[in-house]
Amino acid sequence: xxxxxxxxxxxxxxxxxxxxxxxxxxxxxxxxxxxxxxxxxxxxxxxxxxxxxxxxxxxxxxxxxxxxxxxxxxxxxxxxxxxxxxxxxxxxxxxxxxxxxxxxxxxxxxxxxxxxxxxxxxxxxxxxxxxx
Ligand code: CO
Numbered sequence: 237x238x239x240x241x242x243x244x245x246x247x248x249x250x251x252x253x254x255x256x257x258x259x260x261x262x263x264x265x266x267x268x269x270x271x272x273x274x275x276x277x278x279x280x281x282x283x284x285x286x287x288x289x290x291x292x293x294x295x296x297x298x299x300x301x302x303x304x305x306x307x308x309x310x311x312x313x314x315x316x317x318x319x320x321x322x323x324x325x326x327x328x329x330x331x332x333x334x335x336x337x338x339x340x341x342x343x344x345x346x347x348x349x350x351x352x353x354x355x356x357x358x359x360x361x362x363x364x365x366x367x368x
Contacts (some may be wrong), residue, residue: 237325242280242318242366243288247301249311251278251293258282269335270345277301279345290316314352314362322367326351334358341367 248254257263267282268289276299280286292313294302304313319325322341329336333359343368344350353363 237319238317238320239320241287242316242364242368243290243345244317245290245292245309245314245362245364247292247294247304247313249293249305251280251291254291254293255280255282258291264289267321268346271295272345274343275299279347284359314364316350316364316366317367319367322349322351322365325365326353329353329357337363341365 246254255266259266264282264284267278267283269279271278273295276294276296277292278295279293280291282291292301292307296302301313310352317325326336326338332341335354336357337352337354338350341349341351343351344364349367353365353367
C-alpha cells in the first residue's frame with residue numbers, strides 16, 4: 237500500500253531560519269508554501285528526489301505542532317507515506333485494531349487527501365497517509 241515516502245515532517249520554531257539553513261547549506265529550494273489554518277501551521281516543502289522535507293511552524297499556541305515543540309523540542313515530527321487510497325489504508329489500520337487520529341480522510345496541503353495514524357499504535361512514530 238505504501239508507494240513512496242511522500243515527505244518527512246520537521247517541527248521548527250522559526251520557519252524562515254529553517255528555510256535559510258536548507259538554502260544556504262544545501263542549495264535547497266522551497267517548492268511550496270502554505271498556511272493550513274485547520275492544523276494551525278505554516279508549512280514549506282523542499283523537494284528531495286520524488287519526496288519532500290516538510291518544515292512545519294506553528295501559527296497559534298494551541299496547535300499540535302506548538303504542543304509538540306513545547307513538550308519535545310524541535311525535530312522530527314512525522315513521516316508521510318504516499319498511498320493510492322487514503323481511505324483504504326486507513327481502513328486497514330482500523331480493521332487491524334490500531335488507533336488512528338483521523339477517523340476518516342481529510343484535506344491536506346497541496347490539494348492532497350490525508351489521515352494520521354496514532355504514534356501509540358505505530359511504535360512512537362506519527363504516520364501520515366497521503367493520497368495525491
Ligand atoms: Co505532513
